[in-house]
Amino acid sequence: MPDGAEHKREGPDPQDAPETDAQRRRRRAQFLRELHEAKALRDRVQPRRVKAARMRQAMRMRTFRW
Template identity: 90%
Template sequence: MADRDRDTKEADRAAPEGGVTARRRRRAQFLRELHEARELRDRVQPRRARAARMRQQMRMRTFRW
C-alpha cells in the first residue's frame, strides 16, 4: 500500500498539473478504495448487504428500457 502511494506521488510530480493521466490514476485509486470499502461493509453487515442486493435486483427488474 505504501509503495503504491509513493509511486503515485512520484508520478504526480512528473505529470503536469491537471493532466489526464494523473486524473485517471486518482480515479482508479478512488474506485479501488470504494470497492474495498464496499466489500468490507458487506462482510461486516451481511443482512444489510443482502437487502441491498435484493433492492437492486428489484430495481433492475422494474426498469424500462
C-alpha cells in the same frame, strides 16, 4: 507508509503545474480501488444489509418496464 510518501511527493505538484490527464486517471483509479475495497468490507461486516439491498435491487429489476 507508502501512501503518505506519495501524497507528500504529489502535494506541491498541482500548485506548480496543472495536473495531467495521466495523473488524474491514476488518482481516479486509486480512488475507485479504495472505494471498491471499502464497499467489499462493508458487505462482509453487514451481510443482512447487503442481502436486503440485493432483494430491493431484484425487485426494481422485476418491476422495470422496457
